[in-house]
Amino acid sequence: MNISNIIVITTGMESINLISLLHSKQLVKGVVIPGAWGHIQHHLNEQLRAAGIPCFPYGKDNINQTLQSLQDISPDLGLMFFCSEKLDSDIYRIPGQGVINIHASPLPEYRGAQPIYWQIRNGETRTALTAHIVDSSLDTGPVVAQKLVEIDPYDTHHCVLGRMSEILPSLIDEIIDKAADGFIDRRPQTDQCSNLAPRINQDDLHIDWSNITSEALCNQVRAGSPHLGGAHLFLGQSVAQLLQASASDISNFDTPPGTIVRVSPGEGLIVALKEGCIRLDIVANSEGVFDGYRYACLYDFKAGMQFHKSPLLNQQGH
């Protein structure tokens, strides 16, 4: 069969290029924006309408109305990408060939809301963009297409996101081709999944100075950069975002983890870990973006001072 009626389900502005591409091929018949709308969703809605693409809200108050409109369109295929909302299953039954979700991990690994973050944080060196049929539970349906993506040692979250966005159009072409055959070579997922990719909370951005290795800290920082402010630094009353860190071969002289071991223009800001040291390369706060040395100078941080894991608020002693 020929696929000519597609609906897109999305919540993020990142999807706009892809929608335009599909629109230029006259394939998109509508875009569903589920959940409660914030300013991003309103903005997306405006952009799409301006391009003449119908948009449908899919929240508590308008489910039935939207389902009815979609049925009228009678789409061949649903494509879900950059979507942070979980939908109920009624909508998945409407397109003839079902709804395909695009997930940023080699499923079944890293099911969940933040796959790129957790893959970088865990030091993965390659990932995949996976297209799978949406079924009743999250990220579990049969896989219909997959494209490998490298993760380089210096990649941040948005580097990987960008690389994935580049290959997304070719993955979509593949999906459309395969949809024409009714996805005969679909491959069910196994249940073997050793890593999950849950939503990130504030604690995930704190640095566990007493245990972390330099490699793990560099990865944590890359994973959160730039959108989450890398990882968070706390010293005294000061809070800052650590946006880049590198392993350092300066000895920690067995000083307690988190202790500043060196501050100098040449070597930067060096902090002890349980093993070895880390160099804090780029730090940002509401006052600016600094290299480690300048950050230390500005806030009068010097050798011997110690970063702590969480804001002082939680650190009541006596």
Added chain:
Amino acid sequence: MDNYKTTSTRVTMPAVQDKRLEQMFNQFLRDQLAACMNTDAENSHQEALQHSLEQLTELLLINSRPDHDQLADAFSESNIRLLNSFKLADLNETELNQSFINKHGLVISVKDTLNTVNDIYRVRSFIRGIHSALNETDSSRVTHIVYPACGPFAPLLLPLIRHYKAKGVFSPNLKISLLDIQPGAVKVLNQLIDDLDIREYIHEVLCMDVMDYQPELPIDLLVLEALQHGFTKEGHMAFACHLSQFLSAEARMIPEKLSVTAFLNKGQREYVDQWKDQERAHSDFLDSEIQNERIMLGEIFSLTLETLKSIKLIPFGENARLVECNQITIPQDIPDINKYILNLAVNIATYSTETLNEYDSGITCPVPDMSVCIDFKPKAPEPDDLLVKSGDKIKFYYKMTATPGFLPTIA
């Protein structure tokens, strides 16, 4: 981004430093002394520097203690001159700002050592102590003075040497070795020695780690002051242990005795209430009522030439060593003992009758050891917490590590 404005539970130390001195110092940094330094100006700088240090030293050597304001004025005058020499040394950013920790302790930046000279009563006590020690030496023989980790101004010694130069005494029999690991400090020292015109007293100025120093001459007088309050952070103990092998038979050490005692008190009373109506901290202003509330636990350690000779070093990890110290007992029958914190206080006998008592200087301010929790469990435990009960015996060790200080353990 989020801004966490909270109150820290850390105890804020009373200020030892004189307020005006501090303001003056800040003013200096702000203005960066716009003065242009042509040759004439340089000569007049040298004269003014020499004169101010001579006046300062004379004031310090007077037997009755001068009025605090008079002392503060003299220090402020000298400090301006010293900072001029510092300016002339023209340090680059690394020389000025780098700070680091090495195997034996903290090395603070030259910028942060610039105002150690303003610690009035410390300088006074050491200058007077060194002066009496030198007056007891045989002036016909060479005396090798070593002042390791002396900082950019070697403030505990050089004012006195300028005084000797002006009086025409002790030359050529004093041979002074000055050491500092910070290249910037050594650069300033050399500038200062020239500006003070005291090169004839100087044997060597070395930029090196004290722990690598192998003197050519035995040490007759060791001037050692590399510690922060509570006898922590800097390598004083390691330096003393290393240098002891080079001491001559009659060697003296300044300070002659450094004694650390432990006491319990309520942090609020000791560090806040006691000082709330005082402009600065000094042993003169101790509040006798609050002092009576202290529960004294005894001396945990003392450093003299005698104890240095008999010190037992216990290997600790790969590079570090421990020194065994004394044991104390947490008393029983004190109803609200869980409100008390353990504090360590340093008292210094510089030489003969010269002393430096608690709160007289930044280095003799008592320091609370918040890791020791007496009869309570901390709400937010830290890895190095030591939970103790009244009646427990606490045995102390001194850690000669990159973060030197006392390590309390349950005996």
